[in-house]
Amino acid sequence: MPANLPAEARAKWIKVMEARTPEEKIKALEEFLSAVPKHKGTANLRLWATRRLAELREEIEIRRRKRAGRGPRFFIEKEGAAQVIVVGPPNTGKSSVVSILTGAKTKIADYPYSTIEPVPGMYKFKDVLFQLIDTPPLSPGSRSGLNSRVIGLIRNADAIMIILDVNGDPIDNFERIYDELNSHGILLHKPRGRVVIERQRSGKLGIRVTLMGRLLDCTPDDVRKLLESYRINNALVKIYGDVTLGDVEQAIFESRLYKPSIIVINKADLDLKKAITKGRLLKKMNPDIPVIVASAKWRKGFEKLGEILFNELELIRIYTKQPNGQISNKPLILKKGSTVLDVAKSIHKKFVESFLYAKIWGSSAKYPGERVGLDHVLHDGDIVEIHIRG
Structure with missing residues (x-):
């Protein structure tokens, strides 16, 4: 992202931030774009602004269609431990994959674009x-x-499953999808650092910089000055990992989201040798993204999918137990690093307010039934028994 934008461009950006309706945002964004100089340093910013304009226009069109009672439904309420969006080029077998894994009644056809709206399973x-979501x-x-x-569905999801067809060029198709998502601020590789700017429209918070990582080329005071130059005077800035001042400026314009992902080379039944070769190449090029070779037709290759999703999403299962009672059959699904406090919050706020202690069985306990406090970090499969006052 560019540094040192002209004063005119910064002033125009302030108008973008002040805009409320999609129509107002479009007008302000167009004026901002006209004030951004055209050179290599602003290329990504101009691309983002252009994409954002398209999204806003689409938002207006969707709203118009809703009023007219037309158009497919594109919001899917999240269910289960995580929502996984299944994406890919036309005719790669996405619908078949979702169907065999979930039993969902997806539309399966030999011609492309048979799926015109999302289907959950x-x-x-x-x-x-x-929750797997088949998509157009x-x-x-x-x-x-x-x-x-x-x-939009991808931005709202917890993870992405990319289905590629061995018949096509899996590597080229993946790179095109990667570039497309990246241009929309969706990352498939975990970034070295992340910036979260929580703006406050009123109050006297000022600009607070919280370091949960480190600033590589600047100080917290530099961050404050940068935000103030964009007339952001009330905000909490959270720094994770290794971050530069350019990363902070990028976060002013757009939020970049990391999405855990998995690549599936489908239709291995057509050419198993080629599928394995392409899968190995993709894995070599993207060592941090799991790759599986599979065949929806043969219903093979998906045996480790659940384990991969569970690990990539960094989840743990916690089983609750009432004092002198039975262990729950249905676990709480939490993120790695979660504590007894997170379990208590998941049950009811009274378990936090009236907390005395908890007993733990599992790998995080020093011995079965260890007494611990709210800050005890849990492991997958732990059993938690919370004791409260009264």
């Missing part, structure tokens, strides 16, 4: 349920409304 791994084809470079809506 529940996939079970041990005692964990994942993702067409990198397209400015169609359908593409924008799929991107």
